[in-house]
Amino acid sequence: MKGLFVKDLCFFRELVKTLVIFLIVATMMILFQDFKYENLMFVFSYMIVCSAMTSVNLIAYDQDQNGMSFLLTFPVKKKDYVRAKFLFSGFVILVVFAIMWVLSITAITVQHVPLKWESLLASSGTSVLIAIVMLSLMLPLKLKFEEKGNLIMVVTVFAAIAATYFLSKGAKYLPIDLSGIGAFFNDHTKAIIVGVLVVVAVGVICSMKISERILQKKEY
Amino acid sequence: MLVKIEQLEKQYPNFHLDCSMEVKEGQITGLIGQNGAGKSTTFKAILDLITFERGTIQIFDQDCHDLTREEKCKIGVVLSDSGFSNYVKVKDVIRMMKAFYPAFNADDFQYQCERFGLPLNDKIKTFSTGMKAKLKILAAMSHDADLLILDEPTAGLDVVVRDEILDMLREYMLKEGRGILISSHIATDLEGLCDDIYLIDQGRISLHEDIVTLTECYGLMKMDETQFERVDKQYILAQKKEHFGRVCLTNEKKFYRENYPDIVIEKCGIDDVIYMTAKGEKR
Numbered sequence: 432m433k434g435l436f437v438k439d440l441c442f443f444r445e446l447v448k449t450l451v452i453f454l455i456v457a458t459m460m461i462l463f464q465d466f467k468y469e470n471l472m473f474v475f476s477y478m479i480v481c482s483a484m485t486s487v488n489l490i491a492y493d494q495d496q497n498g499m500s501f502l503l504t505f506p507v508k509k510k511d512y513v514r515a516k517f518l519f520s521g522f523v524i525l526v527v528f529a530i531m532w533v534l535s536i537t538a539i540t541v542q543h544v545p546l547k548w549e550s551l552l553a554s555s556g557t558s559v560l561i562a563i564v565m566l567s568l569m570l571p572l573k574l575k576f577e578e579k580g581n582l583i584m585v586v587t588v589f590a591a592i593a594a595t596y597f598l599s600k601g602a603k604y605l606p607i608d609l610s611g612i613g614a615f616f617n618d619h620t621k622a623i624i625v626g627v628l629v630v631v632a633v634g635v636i637c638s639m640k641i642s643e644r645i646l647q648k649k650e651y
Numbered sequence: 652m653l654v655k656i657e658q659l660e661k662q663y664p665n666f667h668l669d670c671s672m673e674v675k676e677g678q679i680t681g682l683i684g685q686n687g688a689g690k691s692t693t694f695k696a697i698l699d700l701i702t703f704e705r706g707t708i709q710i711f712d713q714d715c716h717d718l719t720r721e722e723k724c725k726i727g728v729v730l731s732d733s734g735f736s737n738y739v740k741v742k743d744v745i746r747m748m749k750a751f752y753p754a755f756n757a758d759d760f761q762y763q764c765e766r767f768g769l770p771l772n773d774k775i776k777t778f779s780t781g782m783k784a785k786l787k788i789l790a791a792m793s794h795d796a797d798l799l800i801l802d803e804p805t806a807g808l809d810v811v812v813r814d815e816i817l818d819m820l821r822e823y824m825l826k827e828g829r830g831i832l833i834s835s836h837i838a839t840d841l842e843g844l845c846d847d848i849y850l851i852d853q854g855r856i857s858l859h860e861d862i863v864t865l866t867e868c869y870g871l872m873k874m875d876e877t878q879f880e881r882v883d884k885q886y887i888l889a890q891k892k893e894h895f896g897r898v899c900l901t902n903e904k905k906f907y908r909e910n911y912p913d914i915v916i917e918k919c920g921i922d923d924v925i926y927m928t929a930k931g932e933k934r
Contacts, residue, residue, distance in 0.1 A: 434752075437750040438750075441746060495736050496733055496734065496736065496737055498734070498736050500733045501728070501730050501735070503698075504726070504728040504800075505751050506720040506721075506751060648702075650700065650701040651700040
């Protein structure tokens with residue numbers, strides 16, 4: 432596992448330049464624009480999701496030059512590979528999360544804006560969850576379809592956005608009172624958070640198992 | 652026994668592999684054959700990179716699917732069609748190998764890289780084919796493995812470097828209990844290196860001999876049609892028509908030399924065996 436982690440770190444150095452450029456742009460947006468919590472949260476989420484996608488895209492480096500077959504001759508098991516990918520992506524998300532928190536607190540302090548802990552926590556937590564969900568979707572897709580996995584992921588995300596849009600537009604024609612949903616969310620916030628966390632955790636486990644199966648069946 | 656393959660069968664749409672072989676301790680075993688004969692498929696099956704329909708493969712007396720990390724650490728591998736990513740430097744390879752293999756000797760590896768002209772700070776994508784091949788071999792030999800599985804390790808290397816690498820392999824074998832399974836399309840490499848040779852043809856092992864028998868007992872006989880008519884054919888393995896008559900591969904050179912002194916019998920190399928097995932008419 433240690434070897435896989437070190438390997439990913441070596442590859443990550445190749446991609447980290449892009450993330451650093453994003454981070455510089457994000458810093459300028461946060462520090463030198465009129466402060467708005469919405470902007471801060473957008474940049475926060477963007478950076479977290481970008482870092483997760485960057486780390487999962489390291490699979491392409493493993494697959495370069497038919498490298499997976501060589502990698503699997505090292506003292507690792509196929510399930511180690513999947514676990515190491517999650518571990519490394521989690522590590523990258525955690526580091527970027529910490530950087531973004533420092534950046535956010537700095538921006539709030541510099542711009543003399545009142546600190547809204549709850550809002551900051553909720554938004555940053557949500558962005559991490561979104562990143563984990565995307566990671567869980569991407570990993571098996573990348574392992575199964577290799578380069579085509581990215582395309583399938585983009586199509587899936589656009590399809591999900593389009594479906595949500597049309598559902599929300601079409602909902603007013605349905606005989607359901609949607610205003611009650613907001614009230615329900617407010618009344619059961621804690622339960623919903625726990626529910627979402629459980630669903631995401633189950634999703635991650637399923638993604639790991641599916642990825643392991645894909646790798647087991649795959650021939651190199 | 653380091654490797655034992657028993658009735659391994661792997662089916663592809665246009666290819667069927669059916670192979671049994673062994674790699675013993677203290678021996679260098681060569682697997683030779685034409686391109687597409689099944690060498691790489693056999694190697695990949697041993698390394699658990701592909702599934703197979705039938706048969707068993709044992710490495711260190713363990714099923715190849717059940718090897719522990721410690722056992723896998725004892726195997727050094729060179730694959731013909733893959734290697735380290737183009738995006739890393741030799742320095743990164745050192746970091747990775749250190750993390751993967753507890754017995755990795757970083758100082759010696761670095762020394763060998765410098766000796767073979769591999770720059771530590773250049774990305775592998777800037778390396779020539781030969782440099783990449785050297786790096787793969789050095790990495791495979793760097794972590795005190797008991798078994799080396801080398802698929803076409805000398806491909807792309809010039810004669811001088813090839814000789815140096817072959818010397819390193821001989822030196823590697825000085826330690827007791829080690830073994831090498833090697834394939835190469837350069838037959839002379841294997842002739843001077845291997846103790847034991849398997850010839851694979853269209854997915855089947857068509858010949859298995861130790862190198863002493865191969866060099867001392869095998870020969871190519873050249874004869875005209877009348878000589879061919881009267882010759883005892885029981886030790887002729889394959890024969891082929893030529894403009895002068897027939898050329899025959901035998902594994903009893905001595906028998907024909909004693910009984911048919913008028914027949915021209917030439918020394919036979921591995922290339923001749925491959926050629927006659929592939930192109931000749933088998934008995």
